[in-house]
Amino acid sequence: MSGAVFLDYATQVALGLLTLGLFATIIRIARGPTLPDRVLGLDLLTTLATGYIGVIAVRTGFMLYVDIAIALSLAAFLATVAFARYILTRGSKGREGNEKARGTEQ
Amino acid sequence: MIAEIAQYVSGTFLVVGAAFGLLAAIGVLRLPDLYSRMHAASKAGIVGTGLIFVGIAVVSLDGAVILRAVIGILFLVLTTPVSAHLLARAAHFLGYRASDLTVLDEMEDNTHTEA
Numbered sequence: 001m002s003g004a005v006f007l008d009y010a011t012q013v014a015l016g017l018l019t020l021g022l023f024a025t026i027i028r029i030a031r032g033p034t035l036p037d038r039v040l041g042l043d044l045l046t047t048l049a050t051g052y053i054g055v056i057a058v059r060t061g062f063m064l065y066v067d068i069a070i071a072l073s074l075a076a077f078l079a080t081v082a083f084a085r086y087i088l089t090r091g092s093k094g095r096e097g098n099e100k101a102r103g104t105e106q
Numbered sequence: 107m108i109a110e111i112a113q114y115v116s117g118t119f120l121v122v123g124a125a126f127g128l129l130a131a132i133g134v135l136r137l138p139d140l141y142s143r144m145h146a147a148s149k150a151g152i153v154g155t156g157l158i159f160v161g162i163a164v165v166s167l168d169g170a171v172i173l174r175a176v177i178g179i180l181f182l183v184l185t186t187p188v189s190a191h192l193l194a195r196a197a198h199f200l201g202y203r204a205s206d207l208t209v210l211d212e213m214e215d216n217t218h219t220e221a
Contacts, residue, residue, distance in 0.1 A: 002110070003109065003110035003111070003112075003113030003114055004113060006113060006114055006117050007113040007114075007116065007117045007165070009117070010116075010117030010118070010120050010121050011117070011120060013121050013124070014120040014121050014123070014124035014158070015124070016124075017121070017124035017125055017127065017128045018124045018127050018128070020128050020131070021124075021127045021128040021130065021131035021132075022131070023131075024128070024131035024132055024134070024135045025131045025134060025135070027135060028131075028134050028135050028143075034140065034197075034202055036140050036193055036196070036197040036202060037140055037143065039193060040134065040140065040143055040144055040147055040193060041134060041147075043147065043151075043189060043190075043193075044130060044131065044134055044147040044151055047127075047130075047147075047151040047152075047154075047155055047182075047186070048127050048130075048131065048151070048154075048155075050155050050182075051123060051124065051127050051154055051155040051158045054120075054155070054158040054159060054161070054162050055120055055124065055158060057162055058116065058120060058161060058162055058165055063162070063166055063168070063171045063174075066159075066162055066171060066174045066175060066178065067174065069159075069178060070174065070177065070178045070181060073155075073178065073181060073182060073185070074181070074185075077185040077186075077188075077189055080189035080192070080193060081188075081189055081192055083193070084189065084192035084193045084195075084196045085192075085196070087193070087196040087197065087200065088195075088196040088199065088200070090200075
């Protein structure tokens with residue numbers, strides 16, 4: 001097997017694994033149960049999307065995608081910081097899922 | 107010859123990185139509470155995306171792309187712990203409790219207790 005063929009298979013496998021990861025993260029975002037859980041899920045979602053863009057960069061050979069990946073991780077960082085500030089300033093109101101989160105529920 | 111070896115090494119890095127990303131997602135899905143989920147998401151998430159950046163750097167054999175991949179890894183390593191810490195601090199301050207399986211919570215007193 002030549003290197004190019006191996007790289008083609010490897011990127012396909014990597015894209016498949018990352019897609020499964022994205023689906024698992026989306027299930028967590030939909031389930032919650034609390035707002036910080038969903039914010040954490042969105043943070044992981046953008047981290048996985050950064051990796052996805054990186055694999056696409058190798059697959060297509062357009063290394064410009066690396067810049068896009070870096071820009072996306074910057075946006076993800078700023079969004080998570082903003083959400084954390086929002087959760088902090090929202091105060092103790094709206095702790096709707098808190099009792100559910102106490103147990104070992106998944 | 108060098109390019110061939112680089113393609114094999116890079117493909118391995120990409121698959122391992124993607125596997126770490128999947129592990130992070132499984133951890134976020136399966137672990138019992140916010141704080142242990144955060145542990146899976148930030149640590150395994152960084153390693154996954156960082157290894158994919160390493161794979162890009164290896165396959166490109168180009169100084170500019172290697173530099174950008176290194177910048178990407180450094181940026182991830184700097185920002186992910188900061189955002190995870192801010193989120194955990196905000197959640198803990200507001201009284202989102204850890205699961206009953208948690209053995210020790212040293213910041214218990216700092217929780218905002220007003221209902």
